[in-house]
């Protein structure tokens with residue numbers, strides 16, 4: 001039996017609740033873990049609101065929040081290769097276990113060993129933000145010296161994209177609110193405060209001929225505004241807003257497999273994917289952790305330290 005935090009029905013923060021649940025039994029291709037640290041993501045509250053039925057449809061309530069975690073393997077289901085009891089691991093809870101909990105099940109194919117020297121807190125940020133950054137930049141596939149604009153650079157994915165892009169010797173312009181300037185400039189980003197004036201005009205002062213790529217983490221009107229900076233519409237990649245295809249751009253193609261997790265862990269060990277963890281909450285403080293992300297202006301990553 002373990003403590004978990006989730007929701008009894010779809011809705012706003014008022015449907016959230018703590019409850020006790022028996023340790024989940026790992027099914028075929030799953031591992032049961034003791035959660036060390038859970039990452040907090042916008043997708044968590046979108047699932048609570050019932051806005052992503054393809055990802056949680058049909059599971060009984062109450063449902064546990066959270067998609068990513070690092071922890072220690074307690075038991076293996078059938079057909080699990082490459083992981084053993086006692087291993088430190090990190091990965092995705094894709095089969096409905098949730099990760100804001102003392103124990104949960106991860107999908108073994110979407111879980112990797114946490115290498116020695118990598119903290120559980122950093123490992124817990126890699127499944128969502130780390131591998132998304134890898135995927136976005138692989139798909140853009142721009143040469144050193146090219147310029148990208150990262151729209152929403154100060155959040156979990158934005159700072160990861162910026163760090164990885166700088167390591168690939170891309171020139172990075174990033175947009176965010178004034179509070180994100182310091183984080184972004186520390187990574188090497190030329191920062192534009194979107195509240196201070198016309199973002200497109202400010203960016204054109206830096207790249208008069210436009211940018212080689214746009215990575216959008218904001219969506220909506222902001223995406224449509226910033227997309228005007230792209231020299232080639234196909235190199236507008238959105239991570240959260242699929243309507244980017246209406247502009248001729250692409251929605252990120254995600255690779256959630258172990259190989260991509262291992263790759264992001266190596267980049268983290270090398271200091272390339274070094275996340276800014278702006279807040280560490282306890283499980284009993286999970287409501288505050290998710291509220292921080294739900295306000296839409298997170299700096300870097302927020303995590304919940306469970307054990």
Ligand SMILES: NC(=O)c1ccc[n+]([C@@H]2O[C@H](COP(=O)([O-])OP(=O)(O)OC[C@H]3O[C@@H](n4cnc5c(N)ncnc54)[C@H](OP(=O)(O)O)[C@@H]3O)[C@@H](O)[C@H]2O)c1
Nearest residue numbers: 042152154155156157158175176177217222239240297298
């Ligand atoms: N497809 C996938 O697999 C996948 C994976 C990861 C994330 N996502 C999605 O990608 C999006 C970003 O994720 P995230 O984890 O980075 O979220 P996050 O940590 O909440 O960061 C979003 C950032 O955008 C900034 N922002 C808000 N409005 C802005 C504007 N008008 N212009 C520029 N910046 C603005 C926010 O702070 P400030 O306003 O203070 O600058 C915040 O730092 C979410 O929609 C998420 O669901 C999708």
